[in-house]
Amino acid sequence: MINIKQNKMYRFLVLLTISSTLGLEAWLTLFNNFAVDVVGLEGNHIGIIQSIREIPGFLTFLVVFVLLLLKEHRLSALSIVILGLGMAATGLFPSYYGLVFTTLIMSFGFHYFATTCDSLTLQYFHKETSPWVFGKLSSLAAITNIGAGILIYFTSSLLNFTQIYLLIGCLIMAAGFGGLFQDPTDRDIISQRKKMIFRKKYGLYYFLTFMAGARRQIFMVFAVLLMVQKFHFSVKEVTTLFVINNVMNYFLFPLIGKGIIRFGERKILSIEYFSLIFVFVAYAAAQSKLLIMVLYILDQVFYNLHIAIQTYFQKIGDPEDIAASISVSFTINHIAAVVLPALGGMLWMIDYRIPFIGGAVFSFISLMAVQKIQIQRQNTN
Numbered sequence: 001m002i003n004i005k006q007n008k009m010y011r012f013l014v015l016l017t018i019s020s021t022l023g024l025e026a027w028l029t030l031f032n033n034f035a036v037d038v039v040g041l042e043g044n045h046i047g048i049i050q051s052i053r054e055i056p057g058f059l060t061f062l063v064v065f066v067l068l069l070l071k072e073h074r075l076s077a078l079s080i081v082i083l084g085l086g087m088a089a090t091g092l093f094p095s096y097y098g099l100v101f102t103t104l105i106m107s108f109g110f111h112y113f114a115t116t117c118d119s120l121t122l123q124y125f126h127k128e129t130s131p132w133v134f135g136k137l138s139s140l141a142a143i144t145n146i147g148a149g150i151l152i153y154f155t156s157s158l159l160n161f162t163q164i165y166l167l168i169g170c171l172i173m174a175a176g177f178g179g180l181f182q183d184p185t186d187r188d189i190i191s192q193r194k195k196m197i198f199r200k201k202y203g204l205y206y207f208l209t210f211m212a213g214a215r216r217q218i219f220m221v222f223a224v225l226l227m228v229q230k231f232h233f234s235v236k237e238v239t240t241l242f243v244i245n246n247v248m249n250y251f252l253f254p255l256i257g258k259g260i261i262r263f264g265e266r267k268i269l270s271i272e273y274f275s276l277i278f279v280f281v282a283y284a285a286a287q288s289k290l291l292i293m294v295l296y297i298l299d300q301v302f303y304n305l306h307i308a309i310q311t312y313f314q315k316i317g318d319p320e321d322i323a324a325s326i327s328v329s330f331t332i333n334h335i336a337a338v339v340l341p342a343l344g345g346m347l348w349m350i351d352y353r354i355p356f357i358g359g360a361v362f363s364f365i366s367l368m369a370v371q372k373i374q375i376q377r378q379n380t381n
Contacts, residue, residue: 009124012073012184013117013137016080019175020113021141023083025148026168027090027106034161039094049103054337056108060115060330061196064323068194072323076116077179083109084176088169091162111330119326122314123189128261130314134307135257142249149243192323202325204372205313206332208269211366212306213333215276217340218359219299222348223283227296230352231289241293245300256304265312266373272305273367280359312373 035041035049066075086106093102117137125133155164198206227233260268279299286292310326317325347354 008182008184009073009120009186010133012076012179012182013120013133014140015175016076016113016179017117017137017141018144019080019172020083020110020117021144022148022168023080023087023106023172024110025145026152026164027087029149029152030161030164034090034094035099038161039096039099041096041099045096049099051338051341052100053103053107054334056104056111057334058331058338060111060327060334063112063115063327064194064196066112067192067323071185072116072120072192073183073185074180076113076120077176077182079109079113079116080176080179081109081173082106082176083113084169084172084174085109086169087172088166090169091160091165094162115327115330116323118310119192119323122310122322122326123192123319124186127311127315131257131260131307131311132254133257134310135253135255135260138304138307139250139253142246142253145246146243190319192320195324197321197324197328199321199325202313202317202321204369205309205316205325206329207369208309208312208366209329209332210335211362211369212309213336214340214362215359215366216303216306216333217336218280218344218355218362219303221341222344222352222355222359223296223299225348226283226352226356227292231292233289237293241296245297248297248301249304252301252304256307260308260311265308265315266370268305268308269312269370269373270367272302272308273363273370275302276363277360277367280356280363283359284353284356 032046035046041049063075070078083106086102086104086109089105090099090102093099121130121133121137151168152164155167159167224238227238256268275298279295279302282291282295283299286295313325313329314322344355344358347358
């Protein structure tokens with residue numbers, strides 16, 4: 001599916017995607033234990049740091065201005081170096097403000113790589129190939145998540161937090177520096193506009209991106225909270241679900257990419273949102289622990305279909321708008337990350353079912369919106 005020119009960019013993105021995934025997963029796995037057991041933080045401090053972690057995602061629109069100074073593939077590799085630096089430094093500053101500082105560094109690296117990775121994928125791979133590439137990269141990320149857990153499991157009995165952070169951070173920085181010395185670019189690629197871009201014809205793409213961000217927050221914040229607070233899931237049970245999800249994702253993502261190529265974005269996204277209406281309603285009504293486990297897995301499976309939003313943009317967008325538009329879309333996606341957890345938390349205190357009913361409503365609205373997707377299918381025979 002990938003020609004010789006594209007192989008260089010594909011290998012480049014594979015290396016950096018694995019590094020980025022390792023960094024985020026290790027950070028998420030270690031954070032709570034480090035924050036509580038070593039730094040001695042309380043819940044309010046942890047909540048603030050988690051909110052601060054989303055700020056760089058909200059500021060990804062600044063990528064378009066950074067590209068005035070750096071080529072996009074250089075920024076992508078540099079972002080991995082920054083992510084690794086934030087990881088390596090975390091254990092060296094065991095204080096509240098130290099965690100705030102290192103979290104910001106790590107998060108800027110992660111979010112700026114995620115933005116440039118999506119942008120480079122859409123620029124370098126054909127409309128009939130990019131869904132497969134997105135699926136393959138996501139599949140590799142899933143298996144990396146499992147590898148990160150195994151790495152931490154075995155090193156935690158040999159090394160302290162500072163040493164683990166340094167080890168993983170240095171590995172990530174090494175990969176980032178390796179990327180900096182690569183040139184996977186193609187001179188035939190269309191030059192990108194270096195300015196903020198908002199176009200009326202991208203309105204549906206912006207809306208779907210925002211709704212995807214809202215749906216993601218309900219899953220990340222309230223689905224796990226429901227399992228732990230209402231159904232008293234143990235750490236082992238949550239970890240088991242995590243492993244099952246990532247194993248499934250490893251096999252599912254390439255199939256999702258092929259599904260997008262065969263059936264198109266409207267059908268794939270319709271399946272996602274139609275299914276999620278029932279998933280969120282079931283979350284609100286569930287009384288069985290087993291049902292919650294099934295819903296959690298289904299929720300994750302259907303969330304994986306969201307890559308069709310980016311491939312939809314590739315088909316409607318001007319080729320020179322990709323980098324600027326992807327950076328803006330990440331900011332739009334993270335608006336929900338800033339607002340929904342706090343608002344949903346207040347509604348949770350009234351009735352824990354309200355956020356899930358809200359998720360069902362969001363899914364219905366999104367289902368109606370994706371019916372407006374109109375793409376001229378190309379003959380690829």
